[in-house]
Amino acid sequence: MTATYRPDALIAQDIDEYLAQHQRKTLLRFITCGSVDDGKSTLIGRLLYDSKMIFDDQLAQLEADSKRVGTQGQEIDFALLVDGLAAEREQGITIDVAYRFFATEKRKFIVADTPGHEQYTRNMVTGASTADLAVILIDARKGVLTQTRRHSYLAHLIGIRHIVLAVNKMDLVGYDQATYDAIVADYAAFAKSIGIEEFTAIPISGFKGDNITALSGNTPWYAGPTLIEHLDTVELDADADRAKPFRMPVQWVNRPNLDFRGFAGLISEGTIAPGDAVRILPSGKTTRVERIVTLDGDLDVAVAGQSVTLTLVDEVDCSRGDVIAAADSPPQSADQFEATIVWMSDEELLPGRGYWLKLGTQTVGAKIHQPKYQINVNTLEQIAAKTLDLNAIGVANLVTDKPLVFEPYGDSRELGGFILIDKLTNATVAAGMLHFALRRARDVHWQSVDVTREAHAQQKGQEPKVLWFTGLSGSGKSTIANMVEKKLYALGRHSYLLDGDNVRHGLNKDLGFTDADRIENIRRVGEVAKLMTDAGLIVLTAFISPFRAERDMIRAMLPEGDFVEIFVDTPIEVAEARDVKGLYKKARAGEIRNFTGISSPYERPERPEIVIDTTRETPEAAAERIVEHIMGVWSPDL
Secondary structure, three states, X not given: OOOOOOOOHHHHHOHHHHHHHHHHOEEEEEEEEEOOOOOHHHHHHHHHHHOOOOOHHHHHHHHHHHHXXXXXXXXXXXXXXXXXXXXXXXXXXXXXXXXXXXXXXOEEEEEEEOOOOHHHHHHHHHHHOOOOEEEEEEEOOOOOOHHHHHHHHHHHHHOOOEEEEEEEOHHHHOOOHXXXXXXXXXXHHHHHHHOOOOOEXXXXXXXXXXXXXXXXXXXXXXXXXXXXXXXXXXXXXXHHHOOOOOEEEOOEEEEEEOXXXXXXXXXXXXXXXXXXXXXXXXXXXXXXXXXXXXXXOOOOOEEOOOEEEEEEOOOOOOOOOOEEEEOOOOOEEEEEEEEEEEEOOOOOOOOOOEEEEEXXXXXXXXXXXXXXXXXXXXXXXXXXXOOXXXXXXXXXXEEEEEEEEEOOOOOOHHHHEEEEEEOOOOOEEEEEEEEEEOHHHHHOOOOOOOOOHHHHHHHHOOOOEEEEEEOOOOOOHHHHHHHHHHHHHHOOOOEEEEEHHHHOOOOOOOOOOOHHHHHHHHHHHHHHHHHHHHOOOEEEEEOOOOOHHHHHHHHHXXXXXXXXXXXXXXXXXXXXXXXXXXXXXXXXXOOOOOOEOOOEOOOOOOOOOEEEEOOOOOHHHHHHHHHHHHHOOOOOOO
C-alpha cells in the first residue's frame, strides 16, 4: 500500500489565505479508548492517512517500520504512526497519551490516543479532560469487555457528552450484521445503567478503512454516517457553552500604565458585551463592562472560547483567581465540598494532609477527608476505603482554606474540575470533580465572642505560644517539655502539656500509626492547641510529628510568631540506646509496623526556632534555654 501525498496547492499560491481557511474551521477534541488491542492506534493512523496528513518521508519510514516491528505482516501498520515509545512498539500497546492533529474540509481535530490498560487509568483521564467526544472501540471478535465498561464510565464521569461506539475489526468477523447488532445491544444496556443517554454506533475496520471516510460496500446493511462524517457534524461543547450565563476566570490584571486597568482571561461560558452588568466573585461587587479589548482592537461582543481583556466602569477589587460573571446569575462560593477524586500519584492519599487545589485560575489550600467510598470501576461497586492509591477513584469531602468560586462539574468543567498538587514536590497527585457545597459550609458560621484571645492573654499577663517539640522516639522530647512546664509553672505562667502518649489514651485512641492516622493525630492536636492559645495559655506539645507538611499546617493555623518549633535533634543510634520501652527492638524485629526512623520516615525541620542537640546539652540546660526564649531574653549567643 503506497501513496504520494502532495500539500495543498494553496500553500504555494497564497499561504495567508490557506492559514485563514484553517483558522476559520472549528476545532473538535476527541479521544479513542477501549480495551487493550481494540485498534485505537490503528484507527488514528488510518485517519491521518486518509486525511492526507502523512508526507512522503513519513510514509517511507512507516513502510520500513511496518516490515521491521509491525503487526500486520507485509502491510502498513497504521498504529506505528501513533505508538511512539519504544516500549509501545515492542509490546504492540499504548502506554502514554499520544496527541495527533488532522483536518478535513470542514473541521480541525486533535485526537488523543489513550491507553487501555488498567494501570494507565490516570493517562486516560488526562486525555479525556479536554475532550468533546469519545470514540469507544470494541473488537468485534470479543464484544463488550471489562475495560470497555471502565473507559465508558470514566468518559461519562469526566463529562464527555458525545460517545461513538466504534465496533472495530469487522473484517475479522466477515462483516456479520448479527455480531454487530448483538454488541450494540449489549453496550446499550450497560450505557443506560451508568447514565449515558445516547451514543452513535458505527461498524468499522480501522485496518481496511471500512466506514471511516466513505460508506463501505462490505456493510450494505449499515445506513448511518461514516466516522469522519459524524466527527465533522457533531455539535461542539463550545457551542453549548455560549448559551450559558457569562463566566470568565481572571488570569491576569493588565496594568501597563496609570490610565489602563484591564482583566484578562479566557471566557469559559456565555457571551459579554460593553454595558453588560457583571459581578466579581468571591467579593460579590457589581459593576458594568466598559470595553472588550483584544490585540486586534475592541470587540462589540465576545463569546465562550475567546481570550479577551475586560475593562470595567467602576474601580473594583479584582485580581487573579477571581471570577467575573453575569450579575444576575453568578456561580456559588463555598469552602467545603463533596467531590469525586481520581488519584494519580504513586504515593497514596493522606487524609488530613494539606494539598494545593487548583481550579481554573484559583489556587487554595485544601484538605481531603477520609473517602466515603471507593468506586470499583470494573463493577461500579462502592467499597469502603480509608485512602486512595494509584488509579483509584473515590468520593470524599474536602475543605479549602478560603472560599472557592465554583459550579458543579456537571454544569461547568471550568469551574467544577480541579487538580490537587503536593505542596512539597509540586507534583500533580489527583484530579477531581466537585459535586456540591456541603450544607454546613453555608449554615455553620464562626460565633463572635466578647472575651477575645487578646483579653485572655492580657488577663494572664503572658503571650500565648505553642511550643512544638518534635524528634524521634526516645530523643528526649517529653522529658525536656516536662521540665519546661515546671519552670513556667514556678514563674507563675499558665501552661498545659499535651504529650503524644497521653493524647492517644483519649482524644486520639481511635487512631493507629499509618501515615494517614499520624496526620489526623497531629491535626487534632493542632486544633486543640489552637483553642488553648485562644484561652491565653502557653501550650507545650511533645509529638514525633514526623511529617514536615503537618508541622507547617499547625504553624499556619496560628498567628505569626505564636508557633515555636523545637527540634530535639538526637541521632537514631542514641535514641535507640535510650529505648527503655524496647520499641526500637520490636520495630527492627518487625513486631511494630510504621515505626518512625525504622519503617517510616522522619522529615527533619528545615528552619526550627530552636534546635536541641541532646548529645551536647543536658535536658536541664535545654529547658532553661527554652524558657529564656519564651520570656523574651534568649538570644542566639546564649
